[in-house]
Amino acid sequence: MKFADAITRLPLLLDQDRVSHIRDIFAGMPVPLVDLLAATASCSPYLSGLIEKEADWLRDGGLEHEDAVAAATEGFETLQAAALGEELRRAKRRVALHAALADLGGVWPLERVTGALSDLADRAVDLALRVHVAHEKRRGKLPESDSDAAGLFVLAMGKGGARELNYSSDIDLIVFYDDSAYAPEDQQEARAALIRATRKMAATLSDVTGHGYVFRTDLRLRPDAAVTPVCISASAALSYYEADGRTWERAAFIKARAAAGNIEAGQRFLQELRPFVWRKHLDFAAIQDAHDMRLRIRDHKGLGGRLEIPGHNMKLGRGGIREIEFFTQTRQLIAGGRDPDLRCRDTVGGLKALAAKGWVPAPVAEELIDHYRQHRDIEHRIQMVNDAQTHNLPKDPSGLKVIAAMLGQADEQAWCDGLKSRLERVHELTESFFAPGEEADRPEMSPAAQEIIDRWPGYPALRSARAQEIFKRVEPELLKRMARAGHPDDALQRFDGFLAGLPAGVQLFSLFEANPQLIELIVDICGTAPGLATYLSRHSSVLDAVLGGSFFSPWPGAAGLRENLQSVLQGAIASPNGGYEKALDEARRWAHEWHFRIGVHHLRGLIDADEAGVQYADLADACVAALFPVTAAEFARRHGTCPGRGAVVLGMGSLGARTLNATSDLDLIVIYDADGADGSEGAKPLASRPYYARLTQALITAVSALTAEGRLYEVDMRLRPSGRQGPVATSVQSFENYQLIEAWTWEHLALTRARVIVGVGEDGGQLAEQVEKLRTDVLRQRGTDSRVMPDLAAMRDRIFAAKSPDGLWEAKIGPGRLQDIDLIAQSCALRTGEAARGTLAQLRAGRRAGLLEKPEYDVLSSTFRLLWRLHASGRLLTEGPLSTDEIGRGGQEFLLRETSCDDLAALREALEGATRKAAEVIAGRLPDGPAH
Numbered sequence: 001m002k003f004a005d006a007i008t009r010l011p012l013l014l015d016q017d018r019v020s021h022i023r024d025i026f027a028g029m030p031v032p033l034v035d036l037l038a039a040t041a042s043c044s045p046y047l048s049g050l051i052e053k054e055a056d057w058l059r060d061g062g063l064e065h066e067d068a069v070a071a072a073t074e075g076f077e078t079l080q081a082a083a084l085g086e087e088l089r090r091a092k093r094r095v096a097l098h099a100a101l102a103d104l105g106g107v108w109p110l111e112r113v114t115g116a117l118s119d120l121a122d123r124a125v126d127l128a129l130r131v132h133v134a135h136e137k138r139r140g141k142l143p144e145s146d147s148d149a150a151g152l153f154v155l156a157m158g159k160g161g162a163r164e165l166n167y168s169s170d171i172d173l174i175v176f177y178d179d180s181a182y183a184p185e186d187q188q189e190a191r192a193a194l195i196r197a198t199r200k201m202a203a204t205l206s207d208v209t210g211h212g213y214v215f216r217t218d219l220r221l222r223p224d225a226a227v228t229p230v231c232i233s234a235s236a237a238l239s240y241y242e243a244d245g246r247t248w249e250r251a252a253f254i255k256a257r258a259a260a261g262n263i264e265a266g267q268r269f270l271q272e273l274r275p276f277v278w279r280k281h282l283d284f285a286a287i288q289d290a291h292d293m294r295l296r297i298r299d300h301k302g303l304g305g306r307l308e309i310p311g312h313n314m315k316l317g318r319g320g321i322r323e324i325e326f327f328t329q330t331r332q333l334i335a336g337g338r339d340p341d342l343r344c345r346d347t348v349g350g351l352k353a354l355a356a357k358g359w360v361p362a363p364v365a366e367e368l369i370d371h372y373r374q375h376r377d378i379e380h381r382i383q384m385v386n387d388a389q390t391h392n393l394p395k396d397p398s399g400l401k402v403i404a405a406m407l408g409q410a411d412e413q414a415w416c417d418g419l420k421s422r423l424e425r426v427h428e429l430t431e432s433f434f435a436p437g438e439e440a441d442r443p444e445m446s447p448a449a450q451e452i453i454d455r456w457p458g459y460p461a462l463r464s465a466r467a468q469e470i471f472k473r474v475e476p477e478l479l480k481r482m483a484r485a486g487h488p489d490d491a492l493q494r495f496d497g498f499l500a501g502l503p504a505g506v507q508l509f510s511l512f513e514a515n516p517q518l519i520e521l522i523v524d525i526c527g528t529a530p531g532l533a534t535y536l537s538r539h540s541s542v543l544d545a546v547l548g549g550s551f552f553s554p555w556p557g558a559a560g561l562r563e564n565l566q567s568v569l570q571g572a573i574a575s576p577n578g579g580y581e582k583a584l585d586e587a588r589r590w591a592h593e594w595h596f597r598i599g600v601h602h603l604r605g606l607i608d609a610d611e612a613g614v615q616y617a618d619l620a621d622a623c624v625a626a627l628f629p630v631t632a633a634e635f636a637r638r639h640g641t642c643p644g645r646g647a648v649v650l651g652m653g654s655l656g657a658r659t660l661n662a663t664s665d666l667d668l669i670v671i672y673d674a675d676g677a678d679g680s681e682g683a684k685p686l687a688s689r690p691y692y693a694r695l696t697q698a699l700i701t702a703v704s705a706l707t708a709e710g711r712l713y714e715v716d717m718r719l720r721p722s723g724r725q726g727p728v729a730t731s732v733q734s735f736e737n738y739q740l741i742e743a744w745t746w747e748h749l750a751l752t753r754a755r756v757i758v759g760v761g762e763d764g765g766q767l768a769e770q771v772e773k774l775r776t777d778v779l780r781q782r783g784t785d786s787r788v789m790p791d792l793a794a795m796r797d798r799i800f801a802a803k804s805p806d807g808l809w810e811a812k813i814g815p816g817r818l819q820d821i822d823l824i825a826q827s828c829a830l831r832t833g834e835a836a837r838g839t840l841a842q843l844r845a846g847r848r849a850g851l852l853e854k855p856e857y858d859v860l861s862s863t864f865r866l867l868w869r870l871h872a873s874g875r876l877l878t879e880g881p882l883s884t885d886e887i888g889r890g891g892q893e894f895l896l897r898e899t900s901c902d903d904l905a906a907l908r909e910a911l912e913g914a915t916r917k918a919a920e921v922i923a924g925r926l927p928d929g930p931a932h
Helices: 016-025 031-043 045-053 055-059 068-072 081-104 110-138 184-206 234-244 247-252 263-277 285-301 321-335 347-356 362-386 397-406 412-434 447-453 465-484 488-501 506-514 517-528 530-538 540-546 557-574 580-603 609-639 653-657 688-704 732-742 745-751 764-782 788-802 818-832 839-848 854-877 884-899 904-924
Strands: 152-156 171-177 231-233 257-261 646-652 666-673 729-731 755-760
Touching: 016 031, 016 045, 031 045, 031 081, 031 397, 045 055, 045 081, 045 362, 068 081, 068 110, 081 110, 081 184, 081 362, 110 152, 110 171, 110 184, 110 257, 110 362, 152 184, 152 263, 171 184, 171 234, 184 231, 231 234, 234 263, 247 321, 257 263, 321 347, 321 362, 321 412, 347 362, 362 397, 362 412, 397 412, 447 488, 465 488, 465 506, 465 517, 488 517, 488 530, 488 884, 517 530, 517 580, 530 580, 530 854, 557 580, 557 609, 580 609, 580 854, 609 646, 609 653, 609 666, 609 688, 609 755, 609 854, 646 653, 646 688, 646 764, 653 666, 653 755, 666 688, 666 732, 666 764, 688 729, 729 732, 732 745, 732 764, 745 764, 745 788, 745 818, 755 764, 764 818, 788 818, 818 839, 818 854, 818 904, 839 854, 854 884, 854 904, 884 904
Parallel strands: 171 231, 666 729
Antiparallel strands: 152 171, 152 257, 646 666, 646 755
């Protein structure tokens, strides 16, 4: 479409002399275009001058180029510095005129206007940089380097980085060089030459000559600008940001873009800087930093006080562009570390992404986008009048009339009134997010409660002044909600333990302040589940997951979890400064969040103990299944790939049966098949047996080692052949021989729970099938042995002699309790040769085979369900023996809800009655009958 045909709006006519003059100059051209030129000239002396200066270009169809920047700068690569400076100024005039006319005539949307100005800046910087680098090379001042642009790269910051340059914008740049492009002995010489090239580049763009200027260039966003040169090495910059980077610099790098010079090196630098900009945890402490920054800007610019339209700063003033940008960037900083989809450079894109992910209500985002676009339109028109880098509306009525006319508004007073309402609305939408709440009064507290509260200032989490400041604002709401809890004294006591266990508090207290709903969750946990509160104090970052949008989504299952963790691990390994150790940390952070989710869902009654047991098992499966291949790959880097067919990991015990609780460890066995291979082939080859033994140790370390992010699981390998005396990894041939010839009955019973979780190596999948077939074959062959039940009876006696029930509410150890029922269930699976692993499924197998009568099955299965609910719930409440006094009334109510009992007396009666009946059934099935 021709430019003239795309015009949809016009400024109002003001200066009739300029209107007549422009119409005369362009007589005979399309009427809509002439009308636009005349109306534009009537409002803007600057644009009027450009129109006259570029009249021939306009007549020759200069506005018809699809890519205004490419057309205006064609062939500039061959120019020398002096000629380039002059030609860039001509190109700037033409692109500026093209953008202004397209903007005022409604031909281009805002993004295309700012995009064209940003593209011109990128092109001008790149050309100027390269011409001066080439000059340094010709002078022999720059050491040899194969790196593009001698390793120099330019980051466009601020609006330039986001491709949002305003009409008369200066450009914020940071210039670095890739020091790896030079030998150590050439570093100083290269540095000096590159600094000279950078200074000359800035002068080429920003010096005002008889032809004007290209862009005012600001290089002060570089690290420690007061003492560093205009160009520094990438390695020095990374060291600075890692050690001394501040929140405002993190916010600035949201928009950073490799724009000129060695783009590949620039993108690599930004990739390496990601951990500084995008924190892995939700960063609500950034809100206070951003608020402080806003206040400093207002104070410095004198922009506080009453909102008046005359002279108002559309960028920094109340309700202005910067408030929308800060609102967007701060929320991006909070959550962008966890969600890459939020890392948009542009403001409109950032708001849309935040709305899509639930961080900003969609109507608020749409309203702010509309205000932002209108603010930017006004900003451009302010600057178009005289090409002044200002954001202030005119102070006089005649000046305001010009801006209104450029927007097509004849009633400037009505326009001013509407703008004032819009500015106030933007301030209303954004200020509540930033401004910290006033410190409220504490509720009345009992002397005992006050004694607890008085201890808090001495806790590690409240050592810093900033933590104390934020907590003072959060504390009243915490105490009010505790006072309203069902059992306030318990809640306060548990919160005291939670607070005492926190190593630091700024991030968490900021999280509470920005998300008061989390306070309710904390009070609920502290008042009900002290065990979960203890877990939370060790892993407080798991609260991030509650705000992530999917905390209450349907359970993804073992396959979904495994796929998700695999993605997390691969991202950690591939990331800058990543690798195997980082992957282990990320696995722990990821698993802790899911572990906490299961606990909260169980506590809140969204799932019951049976579902919780399966979900904990799904989580453990995913961790082992995702980590073993990563561990094997890391091990293979040093010792070569797995010799033979590979190895599989078997989950045993509760993991194999898929009934884990909140504090379960993992029983594992590793089985391998070297398939005749003598050993591995790698930098440090190993014979097959030590290879798999050390690979198994590496897996145990990957799962159980304590890293900066805590521990995944304790691992128990004692169920392997020969227990502690046997090798940690067993060949499949040895495993088969042992199970068929040497294994004791208790080992066959344990085998009924074995389940292959993951395999690695060339033939890990088929090895898994072989091991499972071997398992069922062993059960069928050994289950008919007449010693099974006598051995079970003897084993039962030894267990009871070694450990008596641990307290009144013991659900696991003792006659008729979980372990006892598990053993009789396993004997059913062994004697029937059934593949079933879970206790209830094994009991059903016994019932079908006639090993249990229906009344016996009913007693055992109903008792198991009661005991499992008591045990699983108790493990969530406390890591030690279950004491109803210590868990408090909130914990007691949770237990009663889970066990469907009216009160503790009813629960005690149900427990005693059920275990007595179960013990009688089990004893009746053993060789010595009821005597056992």
